[in-house]
Amino acid sequence: MNPDLILMAVLAGLANWGFRALPILLMRGEAKPGGLMAGFLASTGPAAIATLFVASVLPGLWPEGRNLVPLTVGVLITVLAFLPRRSVVVATLAGSCGYGIAFALTT
Amino acid sequence: MNDKPASFRGGLLAALPIVMGYFPIAFSFGVAATRGGLSQPEAVMLSLVIYAGASQFLALTLFASGAPILVAAFTLIAMNVRHVLYGPALMKEAGRDGARRYAWAWAWGLTDEVFGQALGAVARGQRFSESYMFGLGLAAYAAWVLGTAVGAYAGGGALDGWPAVSAGLDFMLSALFLALLLSIFSRLALPAILAAVVATVIGTLFWSGTAGILAGMICGAVAGMAAGLLRGRG
Numbered sequence: 158m159n160p161d162l163i164l165m166a167v168l169a170g171l172a173n174w175g176f177r178a179l180p181i182l183l184m185r186g187e188a189k190p191g192g193l194m195a196g197f198l199a200s201t202g203p204a205a206i207a208t209l210f211v212a213s214v215l216p217g218l219w220p221e222g223r224n225l226v227p228l229t230v231g232v233l234i235t236v237l238a239f240l241p242r243r244s245v246v247v248a249t250l251a252g253s254c255g256y257g258i259a260f261a262l263t264t
Numbered sequence: 265m266n267d268k269p270a271s272f273r274g275g276l277l278a279a280l281p282i283v284m285g286y287f288p289i290a291f292s293f294g295v296a297a298t299r300g301g302l303s304q305p306e307a308v309m310l311s312l313v314i315y316a317g318a319s320q321f322l323a324l325t326l327f328a329s330g331a332p333i334l335v336a337a338f339t340l341i342a343m344n345v346r347h348v349l350y351g352p353a354l355m356k357e358a359g360r361d362g363a364r365r366y367a368w369a370w371a372w373g374l375t376d377e378v379f380g381q382a383l384g385a386v387a388r389g390q391r392f393s394e395s396y397m398f399g400l401g402l403a404a405y406a407a408w409v410l411g412t413a414v415g416a417y418a419g420g421g422a423l424d425g426w427p428a429v430s431a432g433l434d435f436m437l438s439a440l441f442l443a444l445l446l447s448i449f450s451r452l453a454l455p456a457i458l459a460a461v462v463a464t465v466i467g468t469l470f471w472s473g474t475a476g477i478l479a480g481m482i483c484g485a486v487a488g489m490a491a492g493l494l495r496g497r498g
Contacts, residue, residue, distance in 0.1 A: 158306050161333050163313075165323065168337035170313040173344050178371035181351035181364050193489060200488020201353035201481065202383045203445070203453035204460040205346070208480030209376050210441035211464040212473060219469065227431060235439045236446065245384060245443040249281035252439030257432025264427070 226263045231256030269361060269391040275399020278385060281443075282377045282404045285436035287411040293320055294415020300324045304416040311412035315405060316375070318474075319343050343474050346481050350379040357383055358392035366394050373401020377437060380444040387448040455491035460484025 217223050235252030239245070270278075290311060297307035302324070310320050319340045326336040351371055355362040374382075378401050386392050445457070463483035468476030 158303070158309065162302070162306055162327060163309065165327065165333050165337045165340070166310050166313040168334075169319060169323070169340035170315065172337075172341040173314065173316055173319075173347065174372055176344055176347035177351060177374040178368050180348050181355060181367040181371055184352060184355060184364070193493075195356065196489035196492040197485050198349075198353045198356040200453070200456040200492070201349045201485045202357060202380075202387070203448055204456040204484020204488060205349065205353070205376070205481050206380045206383070206441055206445045206448065207457040207460040207484060208464045208477055209380065210438060210445055211461050211480065212468065212477050213438040213441055215465065215468055215476075216473075227435070231435050231439060232442060235442045239443050239446045243388070243447060245381070245440070245447055246278070246281050248443035248446070249436065249440045250284070252442065253284075253432045253436045256435035256439070257428045260431040261428035 224260075224263055227256045227259040230259035267391075269393035270385065270396035271393070272395040272399040274390075275396040275401075276403045277399075278381055278396075279378075279400045279403035279407075281436065281440045282381060282400075283407040284433070285377065285440055286404055286407040287414075288430070288433040289317055289437070290408045290411025291415035291418075293317070294412040294417070295419060296321065297324055297412075298416045298419065300328050302327075302416075304413070307416040308409065308413050311409045314340070315372070315408060316340075316344050317408075346478055347374065349481060349485070350374050354379060354383055354386070354392075357386045361392040363392070363394050366398075370394055370397040370401050373397070373405050375404065377440060378404050380441060384444040384447040452492075452495075453488065456484040456488030459487030 214228060217228055218225075231252045234255030235248050238251035239248035293311065294304075294307050297310065297320075298304060302310075310323060314320050314323065322343065323336065323340055326339060331339075351367070351374060354374075355364065378397075381400060382392075382397060385396070390396075449457070460480040460483060464476045464480030466476070467479030471479075
């Protein structure tokens with residue numbers, strides 16, 4: 158194995174571990190309820206998930222808009238499949254299947 | 265609220281959509297790595313040691329371009345700064361159940377998708393447990409490493425004859441994020457979600473994908489915090 162590649166991977170991996178684990182390990186108790194930090198952390202989850210969803214679909218929309226039918230169908234089926242049982246697993250699998258089928262029918 | 269804390273097995277089962285989303289992406293990475301001149305063990309080593317999708321694809325480009333190692337490593341590190349928010353946000357949601365005795369181990373698996381799945385589960389009333397985090401993280405990590413290995417050993421073209429399957433698998437993680445967003449959606453979370461969406465789009469269009477993600481998370485969290493303060497005063 159190339160030692161430079163290993164060094165790069167180890168440095169990046171150590172940083173990833175630090176980013177993921179150290180904030181938990183270094184926490185000193187819970188943030189004060191109603192405080193600024195508590196509000197910030199409570200909003201981080203919804204903000205992060207919304208961000209990741211947009212970031213994952215944006216490359217299909219910009220700079221060149223591709224066939225939007227599979228994306229539209231995938232999103233609609235994910236939402237519709239989620240509503241009856243509020244199951245993340247079922248909605249994800251149904252949305253993905255819907256996307257694939259719409260892709261097959263429109264390309 | 266469930267009375268019993270979530271189990272290791274529950275974590276494994278909850279990881280199913282992540283596993284199905286990770287495997288094809290990791291497979292693509294394995295293919296790209298070997299096409300880029302890396303050996304099969306080197307491709308698997310990157311997935312084992314870095315375990316961050318976009319960073320790994322970028323690592324291939326940086327390494328192939330001959331970028332200095334420290335510059336390349338710093339670039340990869342900068343891409344994942346957002347992960348510092350995940351642990352504290354999850355612990356905040358977990359409340360009194362937020363055990364962290366073994367966080368040094370399970371937090372290694374706290375990727376975007378694992379964080380989203382864990383947060384969604386707790387927000388839906390499931391009690392947090394470190395066993396659940398181990399199950400969730402281990403299944404996702406195994407799928408990532410295994411997908412890379414299969415991709416590196418199979419080589420390119422394995423899904424070329426199945427474009428619809430490939431497209432459906434590509435959409436898996438987007439569907440997962442959307443389903444997770446629906447699962448934690450509430451009127452109180454709306455300011456954070458709207459600000460995050462707008463900031464992500466602006467950051468991505470005018471700067472880069474990484475900047476868009478960072479801008480979305482920070483602006484969304486700040487907007488949610490500000491809305492909470494305004495509600496408190498009102």
